[in-house]
Amino acid sequence: MPTKPEILKRNTVAKSRLFRADELHLKFSNGEQRIYEKLCSGGPGAVLMVPMLDDSTVLMVREYAGGLEDYHLALPKGAIDKGETPEQAANRELKEEVGYGAGKIHWLKSIHLSPAYMEHKINVLLMRDLYAEKLPGDEPEPIEVVPCNIDDLLALVMRDEVIEGRTIAALFMAKAWLESQ
Template sequence: MSQHEDGRALHEACVEAGVAYAGDFLKVRRDRVRLPDGRLAQREYIVHPGAVMVVPLLDDGRFVLERQFRYPLGRVMIEFPAGKLDPGESGLRCAMRELREETGYMAREWARAGVLHNAIAYSTEGIEVWFARGLTPGAASLDEGEFVDVFAAAPQELDAWVRSGEVTDAKTLIGLLWWQHWQCGRWCPDWLPVDDTNQASSPP
């Protein structure tokens, strides 16, 4: 395989790393890089700790979804439950924690669908997507300052909201698409049983 075929000829090398902004949650880097033709350029991008998203499936076939106000867009968005990884936290542990905290639900089975990179031009963020089924309800435990409306909707409803433009969240669009691949038999998730009575100490 040539360098052009495997992409090596397109690589950019960092020659000077810098931090433009460091906040409590995100860091913005400003690096100088050497382009494939030898010229120098500047790259600004957000360093993100990573996140998970859960596609929770009720026994009657409906999804568990959330409405949440997203300040940068100034509007309420419909999304699957999601949240950022804590330092050293595995994707599965984070998925279980976020589902329990935001919706109150716990799940008996989990399957990892994959990872999506939702803003490759300016962010390192990767979102690990998990399917969850065998749900049991409970009390949510939202973070301070977090306000979420949890509700259930049929796949056909979510698909209609996507088609009409009411749902535009990238990770939710991908979650629906990957669920459709599973339902059509294109994907076969490997389900992991988890003790839903002891998820706080479940395997990583």
């Protein structure tokens, strides 16, 4: 295992309502020095839910993405509030975004989107034994819930509107986990 570089200096170079960018001055074990930039996470983290209505039906959401300036089809996700566990946050977010709670919640994995320059990670949770329950959310418009068949997973992830890497990875993990049970 390589020796981690020494952080010589850390500066915040940009900050917005959503993001903070830090500059890291690093010294590697071979003496080389570099400056890396990274987007830092704020708060306790996030959750991404794979809500299974039944053995074949996953509930996805069509929502607006500012980075795309368009709508896309993805799994529901949201922030973990201070004091919440990932499971509590996932159940709350599912009720807010999809209108269901889960009787069974299985944590699958924490994944990072771009670890080379982003600190952000998201917890992927499989939600089963769904029951109808709606909580008010903070979305700017109603979210369209789209039932999708997970049996032909490749066809699902190859749809033009399914483009988010976290969603695609989570669907494959959930399908494999379900088949192993």
